[in-house]
Amino acid sequence: MKENSQSPYFNPELETMSRADLEKLQLERLQKTVKHCMNAEFYRRRFKELGITPDDIKSLDDVQRLPFTTKEDLRDNYPFGLACVPLRECTRLHSSSGTTGNPTVVLHTQRDIDEWANAVARCLWMVGSRPDDVFQNSAGYGMFTAGLGFQYGAEKVGMLTVPAAAGNTKRQIKFIRDFGTTVLHAIPSYASRIYEVMKAEGVDPRKDTQLRVLCIGAEPHSEEQRQRIEENLGVKAYNSYGISEMMGPGVAFECQEQNGLHIWEDYFIIEIIDPVTLKPVPDGELGELVITTINREAMPLLRYRTRDLTRLLPGDCPCGRNHRRLARLQGRSDDMLILKGVNIFPIQIEKILLKFKELSTDYLITVETKGDSDIMTVEVELNTLFSDDYQQLVQLEKNITRQLKDEILITPKVKLVRKGSLAVSDEKKAVRVRDLRKLF
Numbered sequence: 001m002k003e004n005s006q007s008p009y010f011n012p013e014l015e016t017m018s019r020a021d022l023e024k025l026q027l028e029r030l031q032k033t034v035k036h037c038m039n040a041e042f043y044r045r046r047f048k049e050l051g052i053t054p055d056d057i058k059s060l061d062d063v064q065r066l067p068f069t070t071k072e073d074l075r076d077n078y079p080f081g082l083a084c085v086p087l088r089e090c091t092r093l094h095s096s097s098g099t100t101g102n103p104t105v106v107l108h109t110q111r112d113i114d115e116w117a118n119a120v121a122r123c124l125w126m127v128g129s130r131p132d133d134v135f136q137n138s139a140g141y142g143m144f145t146a147g148l149g150f151q152y153g154a155e156k157v158g159m160l161t162v163p164a165a166a167g168n169t170k171r172q173i174k175f176i177r178d179f180g181t182t183v184l185h186a187i188p189s190y191a192s193r194i195y196e197v198m199k200a201e202g203v204d205p206r207k208d209t210q211l212r213v214l215c216i217g218a219e220p221h222s223e224e225q226r227q228r229i230e231e232n233l234g235v236k237a238y239n240s241y242g243i244s245e246m247m248g249p250g251v252a253f254e255c256q257e258q259n260g261l262h263i264w265e266d267y268f269i270i271e272i273i274d275p276v277t278l279k280p281v282p283d284g285e286l287g288e289l290v291i292t293t294i295n296r297e298a299m300p301l302l303r304y305r306t307r308d309l310t311r312l313l314p315g316d317c318p319c320g321r322n323h324r325r326l327a328r329l330q331g332r333s334d335d336m337l338i339l340k341g342v343n344i345f346p347i348q349i350e351k352i353l354l355k356f357k358e359l360s361t362d363y364l365i366t367v368e369t370k371g372d373s374d375i376m377t378v379e380v381e382l383n384t385l386f387s388d389d390y391q392q393l394v395q396l397e398k399n400i401t402r403q404l405k406d407e408i409l410i411t412p413k414v415k416l417v418r419k420g421s422l423a424v425s426d427e428k429k430a431v432r433v434r435d436l437r438k439l440f
Contacts, residue, residue, distance in 0.1 A: 010121055010157075015323070023060060039083075063269055063292055064271070071305075075103075079102075116248065121157045127254065135182075136176060140166040173194065173197060177208060221328075221347070225354050225361060238256075245306075261327075262317070263324060270324070271292075308332055310326045310328070311327045337435065342409050342410055349363070360381040365378055367435045377412065377415060378400075381422055
């Protein structure tokens with residue numbers, strides 16, 4: 001692609017394909033994928049239970065006739081029960097941590113790896129990355145897909161890559177400065193951590209670095225957090241969506257319009273369903289994202305329930321890409337807190353907290369039972385520059401409590417704590433919620 005670096009598209013034919021042609025391609029790939037899935041005993045059994053055959057899939061609407069696949073299915077069929085090719089044809093596997101039982105294992109052929117690289121390259125190109133850029137990846141490598149996934153894509157674009165991996169923030173900053181890093185990948189909480197260390201070290205990211213593009217994902221985050229990161233680091237921050245059961249990063253990404261994440265529909269068929277009834281919701285309505293892979297060999301997945309909550313955005317994107325757009329993730333259906341009959345998502349609380357310049361980006365929500373009542377406590381770190389005047393702190397707590405009540409309809413206890421009081425991980429997703437209740 002180096003000779004075509006002026007094009008706004010990494011793959012113009014696929015990215016600007018008309019909806020009619022895209023849907024024709026989807027149906028062809030769906031029918032081929034469904035037949036391929038019959039190589040897995042798991043899907044043969046599911047199809048028999050539903051009384052359907054691959055020949056019953058005659059239109060894209062027929063995807064709703066297919067069985068759902070869940071994370072529990074992957075764990076129950078650990079390690080290779082959903083493989084659709086012999087292991088000798090696979091070149092890679094990735095897995096989750098498996099801290100609560102069997103991990104989820106995903107297999108890849110070499111073609112799967114190559115297509116993964118193309119998908120991530122398409123994402124990076126879309127936000128303005130070019131061969132002359134220097135790309136630094138602060139994600140973990142190994143079984144975690146974000147490290148190698150972004151590495152493949154950056155190399156495919158032709159950028160000089162810095163596989164810095166996770167952690168060691170001072171070294172990350174040294175690399176950013178010494179190597180002239182222009183494009184950085186980091187989860188939102190770690191991007192905020194990098195800025196805090198820069199500030200402590202007297203590094204001005206606008207003057208002392210060449211950073212201009214930041215790719216963020218892996219954690220649900222509010223628009224307020226994205227804007228604060230952009231303001232602090234002097235970059236444009238683009239939302240990324242990936243899921244290891246699909247391949248990892250590269251599933252969906254914002255373009256430079258920053259108005260939703262284009263999901264690559266030549267790779268995936270998407271549905272938004274009600275997580276309770278499992279029925280489709282109208283376009284534009286919040287629901288659970290369900291994904292069917294249509295461009296994988298080793299381990300395609302039919303109607304995989306991601307548990308991620310989002311909605312489809314209406315209208316066309318000015319960027320010229322016809323792949324549909326997802327709204328930023330609102331959390332996970334299994335992360336929702338129910339308190340006093342009210343459904344609450346952590347991102348609602350974050351949205352309010354980040355309106356206050358006096359606060360840092362680190363917070364912790366704790367829910368516990370005291371007596372006969374469930375109590376929510378929101379601990380949030382103060383910005384280091386804020387005064388420790390007692391009356392000011394009391395008034396700030398009152399203002400935060402009032403706005404949180406207006407947003408989530410219950411009154412939490414707000415505790416302001418000093419910067420650095422809450423545990424921050426350099427390598428894992430930030431822990432935002434502790435539910436200490438005994439729920440039966």
